[in-house]
Amino acid sequence: MSAPERAARTAERTELPSAADDQHRPAGRPRSSSPSPIAHRIGSVEVLTALLLLLLVMSEQLTDLLSTPALAxxxxxxxxxMVQAVPFLVFGVLLSAVIAVFVPRSFWARALPRHPALAVPVASAAGVVLPGCECGAVPIAGSxxxxxxxxxxxxAFLLAAPAINPIVLAATAVAxxxxxxxxxxxxAASLIVAMVMGWLWLRLGRTDWIRLPHRPDLDGLPRGxxxxxxxxxDVVHAGGFLVVGAAAAASINVLVPERWLQTLADQPVLSVLALAALAVLLSICSEADAFVAASLSQFSLTARLAFLVVGPMVDxxxxxxxxxxxxRRFAVRFxxxxxxxAVGVAAATGSVLL
Known part of the structure; x- marks a missing residue:
């Protein structure tokens, strides 16, 4: 046998097993291969474990830190x-998923007028039948x-639903x-604001301002x-931003002195603006904001109405x-x-009814 033939035989013996060899390999016996390193990625479980261990190690330091009045x-x-908002956020997310999966697109074509200008007041009035707060209305509007x-x-539905549903109005009557x-x-003021903003969007809004986050295609999946x-x-996209907003509201509560509110209450115009701004900063759920407004007895009823109208729409x-x-392009404009x-309509409504 010549040298080239011996080299060819040696190469054939050292080749990887062929497809035919795989057929004769006993089931469950893996093909031999050289080991490869496995890249390890740090996931949410590892992060949570590290945080829990850190809290356990620093428990005494955290206890002393939380005992300070400002941090408490x-x-x-x-x-x-968070306690006020999370249940309604979950309700809104579940309802949003129901709309996305179980309600056909043709339903909305039948339920709402075809003309957008007429669809706005109908969608605003639909908020009466949906008990919930602003946290749940956001994912529903996106859906x-x-x-x-x-x-x-x-x-328009997003703005009206948290303010004119029966639970909120009943809580306001009790407060x-x-x-x-x-x-x-x-x-009345909340319904007017919702319709005005809907019509303003028809006039001035642009579709490229709304960038809904990419949601996986649901059409080809089983319904469950x-x-x-x-x-x-929706929980990932709405819940994370809820935590950020709640932290900002808590920080404002600590940083804004109460004596500033008493000074502003003596100024009729400034008191309306002050309580409207306070509603944005406090970020109270619409089911509970009436009791906070009732406690601000040093302010006029018109100023407290502005607090109740602005809060469920902007905080x-x-x-x-x-x-x-x-x-973000939508939020910074809307x-x-x-x-x-909301401030203008609340002030006008208060001057007529209160």
Missing amino acids: TWTTVFVSV LIRRGVTPAAAL FPNNPEIVAGRA QAFWSAVRH LKLISMQAGIFG APATFAV
Whole structure:
């Protein structure tokens, strides 16, 4: 045998097993291969474990730190905002997933008028039948836009639902037992603001300002799997921004001196602006804000009405969630415009009814 033939035989013996060899290999016996290093990625479980260990090691230091009055107040406000908001956020996310998976697109074409200008007041009035707060309305509005509802109508619903639903109006009546006119004023002013903002969007809004986060395609999945996929997606995008907004609201509560409020209460015009700004900073859930407004007895009823109208439409946690669901370009335009319209309508309504 020549040298080239011997080299060819040696090469054949050292080749990797062929497909034919795989057929004769006993089941369960893996093909031999050289070991390769496995890259290890740090995930959420590792991060959570590290945080828990850190809290355990530094428990004494954290106890001393939390005993300071300022940090104790911050923690109380943060936890209260989260406790108030999370149940309604979950409700809104679940309803949003139901709309995305189980409600056909043709339903909205039948339920709302075809003309966008007429769809706005119908969507605003639909907020009466949905008990919930602003945290739940944000993902629902995003899901409505995904299902083909005109953004103007979805945004009108977003603003109206947290302020004019029966639970909120009943809570307002309980908080102001001697002033039933403030309940009517809150419902009327909130409905007007929602419709005005919807019509303003039709006139001035641009579709490229809304950038909904990419949601996995749900059409090809089984309904149960698609439902939970939509829930996980919305919880990640809305819940994270809720935490940011709650932390900002808690920080403002600690940093703003109470004596400033007493000084502003003596100025009729400034008192309206002050309570409207306070509603943005405190970020109280719409089911509870009436009791806070009732406690601000040093302010006029008109100023407290502005607090009740602005709060469910514009606050720190809501702005954060809108940025997470609709995009930052939308939030930086929509929130200031809503604040200006809400303050103006609340002041006008208060001058007529209160």
